[in-house]
Amino acid sequence: MNGVNRRDFVKCAGAAAGFAVTAGVSPFTYAQNSRVVVGCVGVGGQGCFHLRVGLAGTPDIHIAAVCDVWAPSQKAAMPLARLANAKQQLAEGEKPTADQIAAAEALPKPNVYYDYREMLEKETLDGVIIASPLLTHAPITLAALDAGKYVFCEKTLVSTVEEGRAVVTKCHDTRKWVQVGHQRRYNPKYNLAMGLVYDKGTIGRVTHITAQWHRNSQWRRPTPTDYVLNDEEKKFITDLEKHTNWRIYADCSGGLYTELATHQTDIANWFLKAVPSRVYSSAGLDYWKDGRTTDDNIGMMYEYDIRRGDPGFIQIKSPTTLMDDSLANRSYTVRFQYSSILSNAKRGCRELIEGNLGTLDLSEADCVVYGEGVTAVKTEKVSAEELSKKTASGRTPYPEALKKGYSLMADRTDLLDPDAYQFQAFAEGVRTGKPPRNNQMVGFTTAITAIAAIQSRTEGRPVTIDPAWYAFDFEVPSFYDHDASWVQQAPQPA
Numbered sequence: 001m002n003g004v005n006r007r008d009f010v011k012c013a014g015a016a017a018g019f020a021v022t023a024g025v026s027p028f029t030y031a032q033n034s035r036v037v038v039g040c041v042g043v044g045g046q047g048c049f050h051l052r053v054g055l056a057g058t059p060d061i062h063i064a065a066v067c068d069v070w071a072p073s074q075k076a077a078m079p080l081a082r083l084a085n086a087k088q089q090l091a092e093g094e095k096p097t098a099d100q101i102a103a104a105e106a107l108p109k110p111n112v113y114y115d116y117r118e119m120l121e122k123e124t125l126d127g128v129i130i131a132s133p134l135l136t137h138a139p140i141t142l143a144a145l146d147a148g149k150y151v152f153c154e155k156t157l158v159s160t161v162e163e164g165r166a167v168v169t170k171c172h173d174t175r176k177w178v179q180v181g182h183q184r185r186y187n188p189k190y191n192l193a194m195g196l197v198y199d200k201g202t203i204g205r206v207t208h209i210t211a212q213w214h215r216n217s218q219w220r221r222p223t224p225t226d227y228v229l230n231d232e233e234k235k236f237i238t239d240l241e242k243h244t245n246w247r248i249y250a251d252c253s254g255g256l257y258t259e260l261a262t263h264q265t266d267i268a269n270w271f272l273k274a275v276p277s278r279v280y281s282s283a284g285l286d287y288w289k290d291g292r293t294t295d296d297n298i299g300m301m302y303e304y305d306i307r308r309g310d311p312g313f314i315q316i317k318s319p320t321t322l323m324d325d326s327l328a329n330r331s332y333t334v335r336f337q338y339s340s341i342l343s344n345a346k347r348g349c350r351e352l353i354e355g356n357l358g359t360l361d362l363s364e365a366d367c368v369v370y371g372e373g374v375t376a377v378k379t380e381k382v383s384a385e386e387l388s389k390k391t392a393s394g395r396t397p398y399p400e401a402l403k404k405g406y407s408l409m410a411d412r413t414d415l416l417d418p419d420a421y422q423f424q425a426f427a428e429g430v431r432t433g434k435p436p437r438n439n440q441m442v443g444f445t446t447a448i449t450a451i452a453a454i455q456s457r458t459e460g461r462p463v464t465i466d467p468a469w470y471a472f473d474f475e476v477p478s479f480y481d482h483d484a485s486w487v488q489q490a491p492q493p494a
Helices: 009-013 045-055 071-085 098-105 116-122 134-146 161-174 188-198 240-244 256-272 384-388 398-404 418-432 440-459 484-489
Strands: 036-041 061-067 111-113 127-130 150-153 178-180 206-214 278-284 297-306 332-341 349-355 358-363 366-371 406-408
Touching (some): 036 045, 036 418, 045 061, 045 071, 045 127, 045 418, 061 071, 061 116, 071 098, 116 134, 134 150, 134 161, 161 440, 178 418, 178 440, 188 256, 188 349, 188 484, 206 256, 256 332, 256 349, 256 440, 278 440, 297 440
Parallel strands (some): 036 061, 061 111, 127 150, 150 178, 206 332
Antiparallel strands (some): 206 349, 278 297, 297 332, 349 358, 358 366, 366 406
């Protein structure tokens, strides 16, 4: 099933036709130099973010090469790659100091390529970091796996079910894995929240999930009007506007469905430990009348059928005498409502994990837990010391704090950016061969949420997601694991 129109592949995505690369599996270079050696394909906005933050924050990774089909991206990435190799992190827009520049310039310069196939043929790499446009993800990933490399690929992993099955199968055949850039899977606050749901039972059974990503922005990048493509660029780019703004053209991207929504449909899959059974989506291009062809507002309703014995099934006590526990603990359906818009930014990006005992209000900045039955919405930040004090009755004041909302890890200033955590996990996975938490099955099952929603929007009807899409006749890694250790690092109810 096609989730995105595949025509104009080269024009939109700047990818060369064909992707079969035959190369033997070389001995890991980290055995020689103590670092995992990678090549970075796609060093635009997201690729440079990884260079500044995640890769610079991972001592065990060395960048040997960068590859991009546009020379200005190469030029912008090179100093960041050298700083990353010198392990000098930079915030966006921050200029390096003289000492940082000196440390970076003392190291060899990464090699630069236009064609990822040439990079794979010439470089001795342990892994490939892919942050290129959506339609190039599957070809580059498959080529890298064929070349014996581990892969980090930005989300959304694939644009069709067929591509997803091909990637998962290739991982099995090559005994490699793909890590996908769903970085919330390495965010301490999200792992804490998963622990509260499954290890502590803090909010009871998850009954609904509500999420949004609202912006008030054009979502368009400026395209230089006087830029002249060089001979190498002309091999890959025939339309500079579409190359620059591929996210907003339907023949290049799934738009909000693939570029924003999958951040949070991934959260729903994770917190329910399931793939949705059905989705209905409605969307439109109603505000930004500027030549784009992807929607500027989307809404989805997903239904997850949870059955006894499923990993995400949560048993509860019967809430009424009118039914016994056996009735309360039959199969149930959880509904997940999602919206993304580009004309209003109120409440921004967040997820509500709603249970019968409480709610988790999640964002990349915070994890706030609320007790159920309370209408107050103001967040009260309570210190761990204050929380640990006993009342006269010998109980902690945690339930009282929950009435206004209890902000967990609010005072933790020692936490790294999740991008650093996920690349540290990538390096460790290369060393051990163990699939990371956000592996190829995470990427594929999340991509399915976008593929099915796009089909629903196109056809104007609910779409049933067939479990056969993501079923394989070989063992695949889990798509719902979490790091339970974070639960022990935050104050808990008595």
